[in-house]
Amino acid sequence: xxxxxxxxxxxxxxxxxxxxKTNRMYLEIDSCSENESFARVAVAAFCTRLDPVLExxxxxxxxxxxxVTNAVIHGYDGGExxxxxxxxxxxxxxxxxIQDKGCGIENIEQAKxxxxxxxxxxxxxxxxxxxxxxxxxxLEVISxxxxxxxxxxxxxxxxxx
Numbered sequence: 549x550x551x552x553x554x555x556x557x558x559x560x561x562x563x564x565x566x567x568x569k570t571n572r573m574y575l576e577i578d579s580c581s582e583n584e585s586f587a588r589v590a591v592a593a594f595c596t597r598l599d600p601v602l603e604x605x606x607x608x609x610x611x612x613x614x615x616v617t618n619a620v621i622h623g624y625d626g627g628e629x630x631x632x633x634x635x636x637x638x639x640x641x642x643x644x645x646i647q648d649k650g651c652g653i654e655n656i657e658q659a660k661x662x663x664x665x666x667x668x669x670x671x672x673x674x675x676x677x678x679x680x681x682x683x684x685x686x687l688e689v690i691s692x693x694x695x696x697x698x699x700x701x702x703x704x705x706x707x708x709x
Contacts, residue, residue, distance in 0.1 A: 568638075568639065569638070569639075570636060570637065570638045571597070571636070571637045571638075572634065572635065572636045572637075573590075573591075573594045573633075573634070573635045573636075574632075574633070574634050575587065575590055575591075575632075575633040575634075575635075576630055576631070576632055576633070577616075577630070577631050577633070578628070578629075578630065578631075579619060579620050579623070579624040579627070579628060579629035579630065579631050579648065579650075580620065581617070581620055583616070583620075583631070584613055584616045584617055584620065585613075587612055587613075587616045587631070587633055588608075588609040588610075588612040588613045588616070589609070590633075591608060591609070591612045591633065591635050591644060592605050592608050592609045592612075594635050594637070595608055595635070595637065595642050595705065597637070598637065598640055598642070598705040598706065599705075599706070600705045600706065601706070604703065604705055604706075607683035607684065607703065608642065608644070608683070608684075608703060610679055610683050611644070611679065611680045611683045611684050611701050611703075612633075612644060612646070614675075614676040614677075614679045614680050615644075615646040615676070615680060615699045615701070616631060616633075616646060617676065618676050618677075618697075618699070619631045619646060619647075619648035619650065619697070622650070622651070622653075623648035623649075623650030623651060623652075623696065623697055624648060624650045624651075625650070625651065629648060629649060629650055630648075630649065631646065631647070631648055632645075632646070632647040632648075633645070633646050633647075634647075640704055640705045640706055641702060641703070641704050641705070642702065642703045642704075642705060643700065643701070643702050644684075644700070644701045644702075644703075645698060645699070645700050645701075646698070646699045646701075647696060647697070647698040647699075648696045648697055649695065649696040650696050650697065651693070651694060651696075652691045652692050652693040652694055652695055652696055652697055653689070653691040653693075653697055654693060656689050656691055659677060659689075660677040660678070660681075660689065677689070680699065680701055683703075684701040684702060684703045685702050685703050685704055686700075686701065686702040687699070687700070687701050688700040688701075
């Protein structure tokens with residue numbers, strides 16, 4: 549079956565994705581809001597080798613935007629710091645890890661509740677984690693007070709070949 553699929557893909561000049569190979573990208577950016585758009589586009593561009601549909605790319609861009617914005621606003625309180633982004637593709641699964649070394653989250657479950665915000669005076673909607681959960685297939689948040697937060701998101705692109 550794989551041989552027929554591979555022959556068909558080659559006939560259409562499409563890349564056959566090796567479902568066992570892993571490809572990684574690492575990115576470090578300063579914690580400033582201007583870098584959010586670069587991070588989301590860089591991660592989305594890295595994922596294009598999987599030939600995602602537009603909706604899948606938009607989902608990834610939105611989730612990355614929310615995670616990076618959280619690191620800038622909440623992790624570093626709008627101050628200086630570094631945001632670390634690792635994107636890993638294995639087969640047709642994308643794993644995106646976004647990490648800060650900021651203040652951390654005291655109560656992760658509360659922070660993940662829709663509309664919860666620690667910054668109501670800044671008109672924050674409190675939907676960041678909700679959007680990440682909606683647009684990605686899985687979301688894991690690891691945090692320790694005064695040591696930082698790591699957000700790990702996964703998404704399956706298309707269907708396995």
